[in-house]
């Protein structure tokens with residue numbers, strides 16, 4: 001996963017409560033890993049300097065030190081056990097959001113090579129055009145949103161970096177997931193990408209994400225609805 005290569009600060013800020021959790025797990029892994037690296041480097045430096053070659057200054061030679069062996073077995077096991085436990089708890093909390101009643105349902109349709117976002121309760125749809133004409137997924141802050149994903153042709157992957165979460169979209173196999181949008185308002189152009197190579201214009205399968213306060217979101221829905229009615 002590409003997100004593993006970049007520290008969380010290099011990405012758009014997390015815009016879901018689940019993304020905040022994922023960032024916390026990432027940071028915990030990062031800082032624990034750095035602590036282990038620092039410990040090993042300090043030990044190597046200490047031994048290199050303290051026991052550099054001098055005539056009679058050999059370190060004391062100890063074999064089979066049970067306390068040391070127990071310590072260096074148990075400490076890493078405890079660290080890994082804690083990380084696995086924290087990850088399991090967070091992942092099941094992320095999955096539990098699917099059981100909540102959503103405030104908003106968005107039907108996401110991926111196709112070569114664009115996205116369509118339909119808001120079935122409002123009866124509107126935002127569709128991207130070719131190449132530069134990227135659609136914007138508009139979401140209300142402080143709400144639970146359920147995404148229903150469908151592909152019209154090949155495998156795509158729905159990835160909003162600010163969600164810290166991607167979801168493959170397999171043709172013929174609609175899927176769904178829910179997130180809780182937090183109160184981070186903003187406009188994130190190009191925050192959404194197709195993360196599964198899907199042919200010639202895969203690179204242009206991008207979309208913007210905009211998070212509005214709930215009242216402005218309702219106003220936006222109203223505008224879209226009336227412009228759709230004007231068109232027809």
Ligand SMILES: [Cu+2]
Nearest residue numbers: 156194198205
């Ligand atoms: Cu794609």
